[in-house]
Amino acid sequence: MLPREARLLQLLRRARLPGRYRVRVALGCGLVGAAMLLGCGGSSGTAPSQQTPNPQPLQLALETAGTGLASPVDVQQPPDGTGRLFIVEQAGMIRIVQGGVLLSTPFLDIRSLVTSGGETGLLGLAFHPGYAQNRRFFLNYTRTLAGQLQSVIAEFQASATDPNAADLAETILLVIDQPFSNHNGGQLAFGPDGYLYIGFGDGGSGGDPLGNGQNLGTLLGKILRIDVNSTQPYAVPPDNPFVGQVGAAPEIWAYGFRNPWRFSFDGTSGRLFVGDVGQASYEEVDLVTKGGNYGWNVMEGAHCYPPPATDCNMTGLTLPIAEYSHSEGIAITGGYVYRGSAIPALGGTYVFGDYGSGRIWGLTENPPGTWTRTQLLGTNLTISSFGQDARGELYVVDYTGALYRTRQAM
Numbered sequence: 179m180l181p182r183e184a185r186l187l188q189l190l191r192r193a194r195l196p197g198r199y200r201v202r203v204a205l206g207c208g209l210v211g212a213a214m215l216l217g218c219g220g221s222s223g224t225a226p227s228q229q230t231p232n233p234q235p236l237q238l239a240l241e242t243a244g245t246g247l248a249s250p251v252d253v254q255q256p257p258d259g260t261g262r263l264f265i266v267e268q269a270g271m272i273r274i275v276q277g278g279v280l281l282s283t284p285f286l287d288i289r290s291l292v293t294s295g296g297e298t299g300l301l302g303l304a305f306h307p308g309y310a311q312n313r314r315f316f317l318n319y320t321r322t323l324a325g326q327l328q329s330v331i332a333e334f335q336a337s338a339t340d341p342n343a344a345d346l347a348e349t350i351l352l353v354i355d356q357p358f359s360n361h362n363g364g365q366l367a368f369g370p371d372g373y374l375y376i377g378f379g380d381g382g383s384g385g386d387p388l389g390n391g392q393n394l395g396t397l398l399g400k401i402l403r404i405d406v407n408s409t410q411p412y413a414v415p416p417d418n419p420f421v422g423q424v425g426a427a428p429e430i431w432a433y434g435f436r437n438p439w440r441f442s443f444d445g446t447s448g449r450l451f452v453g454d455v456g457q458a459s460y461e462e463v464d465l466v467t468k469g470g471n472y473g474w475n476v477m478e479g480a481h482c483y484p485p486p487a488t489d490c491n492m493t494g495l496t497l498p499i500a501e502y503s504h505s506e507g508i509a510i511t512g513g514y515v516y517r518g519s520a521i522p523a524l525g526g527t528y529v530f531g532d533y534g535s536g537r538i539w540g541l542t543e544n545p546p547g548t549w550t551r552t553q554l555l556g557t558n559l560t561i562s563s564f565g566q567d568a569r570g571e572l573y574v575v576d577y578t579g580a581l582y583r584t585r586q587a588m
Contacts, residue, residue, distance in 0.1 A: 236523045237587040238538060238555040240574060244275040244581035251364070253565035253575050254303045258310040260341070263565070263573070265581060268299035270319070274342055275581065286334065286344040293322045297382075301364025306406075307372060313338065316374060316406070318366045320356065327356040331366065331376055333406070351404070351411040354397055358382025361437040361455075365512075369403070370448040373415055376402040377452070379437035385457060385484065386475035391434050394426035399474065401438065401452065401466060403431035419469030434472035434495070440512030440563055441466070444528075445570065451528055453512025454498075459485065461510035462498035463530060463541060470496045499549045500541050507532025511561045516540075518570035521586045529554065529572055529584075531561040538574070555587075 244265065250273075252266035263275040270289035274281045292300050302318035309315065313336040321328055331352040337343040356362060361379030369375050380386045380399035391399035405413040420426035441452040450466040460479030464472050471494055477483050479501035482490035502510075513530035528541040536557040542550050557574075559582075565573035572584040 236521075236540075236552075236554065238521070238524075238584050239587040240555070240557070240582040241585055242580060243278070243573060243583040244280050245579065246280050247273060247579045247581065249299075249577060250575050250579065250581065251299070251301060251562045251577065252303055253563060253573055253581060254305060255565070255567045256305040256309045256315070257307060257568065258341075259568075261567070262342075263567070263581070264303060264305075265575070266300055266303050268301070269294045270300045272300075272303065272344070276342070281342060283342070285336075285342060286346075288317075288319070288346075288348075291319070291321055291348075293320045293327060297360040297362055298327065301362065302366045304366045304368055304374065307368055309336075314406075315344075316351075316366055318364050318376065320362055327359060329354045329356055329362055329378060333411075349411060351406065352376075352397075354378065356381060356398075357388060363435075363438050365438060365441050367442060369443055369450070372407065373403050374406050374412075375431065375441070375450070376404070377435070377438035377441055378402070379455075380435065380474065386436065389475070391436065391474040392471070392476065394420060394423070394430060394433060397427055397429060399433060399435050400427075400430045401432045401435065401441070401450075402429040404429055431468065432466045432470045432472065434470075434474050434476075435464075436474040436478075438512075439510065439533075440530075442512065442514045442564075442566070444515040445517050445566075446515070446526075449515075451512060451515065451530075453510040453530055455509050456504075457483065458504070460501045460503055461507060461532065463500040463510070463512070463528070464496070465499045467496075472496055472498070500551050502532075502539075502551070507535035507537055509533040511563060513564035514566045514572055516570065516572055517566075518572065520571055521584070523586070529564065531564070531574070533561050533577075536561060 249268040250265045251268050254264050265273045270292035271284040272286040274285050298320040300319040304316045306314035315334055317332050319330055321330055333349040335345050337345055360382040363377040363379040365377040367375055378398050378400055380390045390396050403418055405415050414428040418428055420430050421428045435454050437455040438452050439455050443450055452464040452466050454462050457478050462479045473495045475483055476490050480497050482488050511531050511533050515528045516524040531538040536559045538555040540552050540554045560577040562577040563575040574582045
């Protein structure tokens with residue numbers, strides 16, 4: 179066990195979490211081996227929320243929506259009206275759940291292209307808004323080329339004759355060399371503006387030794403925004419915040435991230451919520467806007483980094499809207515704002531969780547700019563991702579091999 183992993187395990191043990199929460203020794207801030215992808219930990223803007231002392235009456239429950247998966251890390255539903263769920267397996271396959279049944283033949287198998295294990299692998303999937311017509315989808319995965327680990331953003335198409343199969347032809351849009359094996363990010367999603375947003379971590383190791391989070395000259399530690407509908411392989415939207423700035427990469431939409439593990443757009447407001455995995459003390463939720471600097475590695479959550487510093491320069495930094503310490507979990511998994519109809523009391527709540535403790539929280543805003551975090555459910559799951567279907571209903575991905583649908587507890 180690495181020293182940092184041992185320290186985190188001691189923190190969780192001292193927290194005396196209920197027995198139903200599993201403590202995973204292998205997580206740690208380095209996340210080595212098959213322990214997973216989060217690179218754990220854990221000014222402007224409002225102060226982050228605090229946990230409410232008494233949970234609201236609303237409690238969630240889970241029902242099984244799929245089993246038999248191998249290290250699933252993402253679930254997406256294409257905008258084609260079929261109701262199918264596409265589950266991303268870390269090793270390099272995409273599986274389909276149709277009518278409640280996991281199909282035996284994968285939609286796509288690119289294991290021969292993917293470097294997988296620890297925090298590497300096939301990490302994210304995004305369907306084009308016009309998928310029903312153009313069959314286009316995009317992947318975020320890692321590979322090794324001539325000994326160099328790289329993150330790849332690539333485009334594929336579904337088969338013109340079989341909707342449950344994808345063509346293997348690949349168009350690579352973007353390749354980034356990774357200096358270390360951890361903190362690869364992995365999320366990508368289309369925004370309400372039709373542009374593709376991509377998340378990359380700071381490049382790894384610990385503490386951001388290369389200073390990538392605050393360096394506008396690199397794509398590491400950033401949220402990117404690109405146009406995949408005009409120039410090949412992509413174009414930079416002219417209103418990106420750093421277009422024309424000397425020394426800055428024009429693809430950057432926001433910066434100062436350690437390892438953004440799952441982000442999503444609220445389907446009603448269009449706001450962008452990001453779960454950013456912390457180093458050794460705090461996990462955070464960011465409400466991301468154009469050109470924002472979210473602090474890493476000047477700050478971890480709402481606290482100066484590295485501890486015990488208290489006098490960091492917060493000028494121009496945007497604080498998280500919520501944070502929690504490693505007494506409650508060790509690696510945030512970002513989720514979605516609930517906009518479904520099955521759980522009316524959950525409407526407008528941002529639902530997210532923790533990979534290590536299995537806790538699921540809701541984040542509500544009232545009045546505007548004031549956020550309250552409430553635990554909705556305690557589980558023994560290893561929460562690698564959340565998902566949302568076309569009706570706005572939420573799903574939880576368990577890295578140990580299952581998919582669950584949320585419902586209100588009876």
